[in-house]
Amino acid sequence: MVGDSLPNEGHLAKKFGVSVGTIRKAIEGLETNGLVKRIQGRGTYVAGIGSHVLRQKFVRLRGDDDGDMRLSYDLISIERVPTPSDVAQAAGWNPKVELLKVVQLVRFGGAGFGREVSHLPLARLPNFEKHMTFGQDLYPLLADYGIIVTSARERLSLTSSSRDIMEDLGAQEGGSILRLTRVAYCMEKTPVEHRVSHYLADGFNYDIEID
Numbered sequence: 118m119v120g121d122s123l124p125n126e127g128h129l130a131k132k133f134g135v136s137v138g139t140i141r142k143a144i145e146g147l148e149t150n151g152l153v154k155r156i157q158g159r160g161t162y163v164a165g166i167g168s169h170v171l172r173q174k175f176v177r178l179r180g181d182d183d184g185d186m187r188l189s190y191d192l193i194s195i196e197r198v199p200t201p202s203d204v205a206q207a208a209g210w211n212p213k214v215e216l217l218k219v220v221q222l223v224r225f226g227g228a229g230f231g232r233e234v235s236h237l238p239l240a241r242l243p244n245f246e247k248h249m250t251f252g253q254d255l256y257p258l259l260a261d262y263g264i265i266v267t268s269a270r271e272r273l274s275l276t277s278s279s280r281d282i283m284e285d286l287g288a289q290e291g292g293s294i295l296r297l298t299r300v301a302y303c304m305e306k307t308p309v310e311h312r313v314s315h316y317l318a319d320g321f322n323y324d325i326e327i328d
Contacts, residue, residue: 123161177324190252193220204236208308215239221252229286231316269301282315293318
């Protein structure tokens with residue numbers, strides 16, 4: 118399950134009858150392919166099958182050379198909250214139910230690059246807080262609950278930076294940042310995420326395909 122920790126390398130080597138070096142190389146390969154995430158001092162965690170497929174489809178950020186940007190995530194907070202009125206209106210959710218609010222810092226090249234605030238339907242995600250133990254792309258984790266994101270509606274705009282966002286990003290206040298609002302839908306055309314993201318506006322493009 119996404120978020121579960123792997124046994125230590127010595128235990129795995131003994132279980133499979135191979136050397137610790139072989140296990141280490143295997144884990145490095147899994148990490149390169151986005152299937153596990155190693156956190157210094159904490160261990161190695163399952164990051165989700167199909168991560169690359171979902172990332173390619175829904176992470177549309179591209180570098181100035183049009184190449185994929187290798188992003189990483191730090192989990193800032195996850196909590197249960199009442200449904201904000203604007204989120205209820207945008208996603209068509211009942212304003213009287215609780216949602217999960219997930220706030221993540223997005224990094225590129227190790228530096229803070231963006232902040233994403235997602236609201237998710239709590240009723241469909243039992244024990245989600247226990248499974249999301251580190252920052253990561255949300256959609257592979259939702260897939261473990263049988264929620265496959267297939268489409269999204271987005272709105273892009275430029276806005277002035279705010280102090281709290283720039284503090285999270287470790288950047289100077291001032292200038293413009295890109296605001297991206299998304300409502301994501303699963304195969305049943307049911308909304309499963311409302312997300313508001315802010316990204317530093319320099320050094321990247323947002324790739325959109327019209328099919």
